[in-house]
Amino acid sequence: MCEYPILFISFGIARLVSNPENAAREKYLVFILFLFCFIFVYKNILYIQEYRY
Secondary structure (H helix, E strand, O other), X not given: OOHHXXXXXXXXXXXXXXXXXXXXXXXXXXXXXXXXXXXXXXXXXXXXXXXXX
């Protein structure tokens, strides 16, 4: 369901650890990807609850 954003987040964290001078931009990118992943999962949960009842 949400494996691609998690992959991107882990890749971004690995890049952030290996390249600290680009940290601000990498952190911003990881945060945006995490936000999209969270919104996607939240919408799916709401949809499943609506479908169940």
